[in-house]
Amino acid sequence: MEVVARNGDTLSYYSRLFMIPIQLLIDSNSACNPESLKKGDCIKIPGFEAETLHLQDGDALWKIAGNRNISVDSLLLLNQALSMKDMHAGTAVIAPKRVMQKSVDARKKYDSQALRNDLEKLKEHFPFIQINILGKSVLENDIYEIRIGRGSRKVHMNGSFHANEWITSAILMSYVNDYLLAVTNGGKINNLETFPIYQHVDISIVPMVNPDGVDLVLNGPDERVRDKVVRINEGSMDFTGWKANINGVDLNNQFPAFWEIEKERKEPKSPAPRDYPGEAPLSEPEAKIMAKLAEERKFNRMIAFHTQGKEFYWGYENFEPSESAMLANEFARLSGYKAVQNVDSHAGYKDWFIQEFRQPGFTLELGKGINPLPLSQFDDIYKDVLGIFLASLYL
Structure with a gap:
């Protein structure tokens, strides 16, 4: 107003x-x-x-x-x-x-247009937030960052690195909306005062890293790339299993953390709906944007929202600081999710973040089932992971 x-x-x-x-x-x-x-x-x-x-x-x-x-x-x-x-x-x-009710309508198939609409509403109702355009995807979709707060502690979260994990964007946007309502109205979330967090924490959220892929899964192929993506998808028009960006590169296999190992052992050797790490690390615009963001901001911790498995990964090659174990124990207690220190995987954003900055990094696998998870899991995921969202800010 x-x-x-x-x-x-x-x-x-x-x-x-x-x-x-x-x-x-x-x-x-x-x-x-x-x-x-x-x-x-x-x-x-x-x-x-x-x-x-x-x-x-x-x-x-x-x-x-x-x-x-x-x-x-x-x-x-x-x-x-x-x-x-x-x-x-x-x-x-x-x-x-x-304003007492949510501005974000997230319990739906959440594509890049839904994100843009909700960002406009949030900026209108809560003009103290920053909406930054970090760059553009392959198909020239804007990749947005929401920045909230004035503190010295810098916490980053992101969603939809993988296209068919689009429910992570919807969950993140719902957390953002509830947090902004509480901060503005002097409210609490889970009995936690939120305005002190605003004063002490600088929150960065990229709710949709892979807008092209999300739109492909939810809306079908853009006419500009229809032939290419159908060819990559082996002639099928069913894109529900698509994780990659629109070039057929898995964005969470794009980072220079023993990328060569992933390149060698991953089965796809050319663009594919999932798992292909590209011809070189950081070859894709979306991955470059996310690497640049972390390098410029020097975040104190990072949480990447993925699906599925009701577990999270918090270590990488023993590069993680001692603080990570404390946070992992608390995240597990609050969510009921299984804490896994190490998995046989490289080249992910969490891996690179821990290796590069020696700060706590986490990959959360929300919900359980077959991707894309159904919206019927939305409320359970929201409730289970809310404690992790809050703890990552106040601990």
Whole structure:
């Protein structure tokens, strides 16, 4: 919601008026001087949307304010063009309405368009977040990062490295939405205060690393690459088993962590729906983007969301720090998932992250069954893994 500043207004006053932490107002209006707003400045108020009402006989601003448990001055602020003589039955009045319900509609087949739509809604309701475009996929789809918080601890999460694991994007976006609602409204998640996390943690989330592949699995082939992907898929139009990017390269086999071993032993020696590591590490634009992000930000920990197996992997070639074992034990306790230190695998993002930065990295295998997991598992996955999402931020 936007308001137009009046003479003497400050962000501190708006913080009290709307009962919003001032830091969220500052972060939503970074170009403004918090204590010296100019008359006419457009100020974003996080956690609110403007609702149009029509006055009934006998209505007055004080009555509307009382019924909605808001300040009369919040109504005056939003209705500066109206004068008292305009207040009669039928007059349109704008009232602030606190956002209490989810903006994200994630319990559906979650493709790149669904992600874009939900990112727009989140930015509108929670303007203190950053939505960054890190680069483009093979088919020129934007690869988005959500960045939340002001802290020195840097935590990164990602989803949909693999195309038919698209439910991970939906789960991550639901966690983001619930976290933003709690931060804005002074709420808790699992009895955990969220605003202190906002102050102490810088969260980076790439909800959909492989948008081209996700769209292929959910919507079928783009006309531009129909012949190519059908050929890679051995003539079949059933893409439910497709994990790779649109070039037929498995993005989670693309990183320079003993990549040569994976290249040698992986069965596909040419583009395939899954497991082909490419002709060289970091050959694919999506993998390059993710490597560049980690190199620039120097994250303190990383969690990659995959499916399936109800387990997670937390070690790599003994490069992981001692902190990783502590986190793994807590993740297992909170989720009921099995903690696995080492698996015979290389060239994954988690592997490279641990090797390169010697920081805790995790690959979570959400749910159990055959990929793509059905949406009927959404609620169970959400509940099981919520503790891991939160613990990765506060521990």
